[in-house]
Amino acid sequence: MNRYAVAHLDEIDELSDGRCPWRPVRHHFGITSFGVNAWTAREAGDRIINEHDESDADDNEELYLVQQGRATFELDGERADAPAGTFIFARPGVKRTAFAEEPGTTIVALGGTPGKAYEVFGWEIWAPLNRLYQAGEYAEAADRGREVIEAHPEYAGPLYNVACCESLAGRTADAIEHLRLAIERSERLRPFAAGDSDFDPIRDEPAFKELMG
Numbered sequence: 058m059n060r061y062a063v064a065h066l067d068e069i070d071e072l073s074d075g076r077c078p079w080r081p082v083r084h085h086f087g088i089t090s091f092g093v094n095a096w097t098a099r100e101a102g103d104r105i106i107n108e109h110d111e112s113d114a115d116d117n118e119e120l121y122l123v124q125q126g127r128a129t130f131e132l133d134g135e136r137a138d139a140p141a142g143t144f145i146f147a148r149p150g151v152k153r154t155a156f157a158e159e160p161g162t163t164i165v166a167l168g169g170t171p172g173k174a175y176e177v178f179g180w181e182i183w184a185p186l187n188r189l190y191q192a193g194e195y196a197e198a199a200d201r202g203r204e205v206i207e208a209h210p211e212y213a214g215p216l217y218n219v220a221c222c223e224s225l226a227g228r229t230a231d232a233i234e235h236l237r238l239a240i241e242r243s244e245r246l247r248p249f250a251a252g253d254s255d256f257d258p259i260r261d262e263p264a265f266k267e268l269m270g
Contacts, residue, residue, distance in 0.1 A: 179212025
């Protein structure tokens, strides 16, 4: 394994979940100690950072750097002007989003859960399939998700999401097996699955109850 790697931003393939396209920097380099991604707006006025608040259990605090261009951040309803070189720090629970003020504005974001070692979930490689899940195309999302987990079996996130889709698609045995593999990789997913409505179709299955127990 090489001890270092070099890449220009444009050399990292852009991904999209149907909202704001981004470049999966962490995944590109295989970083396992912290999360980092980059977003670039094509036009002024484009939303760069999707609105979210990181308010769930174990969610991240995030540091944003406007690497080029100019952005406007909205943080709990307050606006912050952010020309190139500006850092913006947001703790979990702060509702945040950002818009480009210039074409080509690029924001680099780093995140981690306070007080806990970083855990890689692989959300970056699942995100392009999320639009199928949102559209209720659960079987197709599961089928394409299986290709993802075959290529990257080390990630708990895609395994969990495939299990969700399989549960909703009526593929009970497959859902339970993929959920079991996800929990093996990340024990924190067990209590999360216990309250996830995606598993309501299989909640009374003995094998699911055994996993939750």
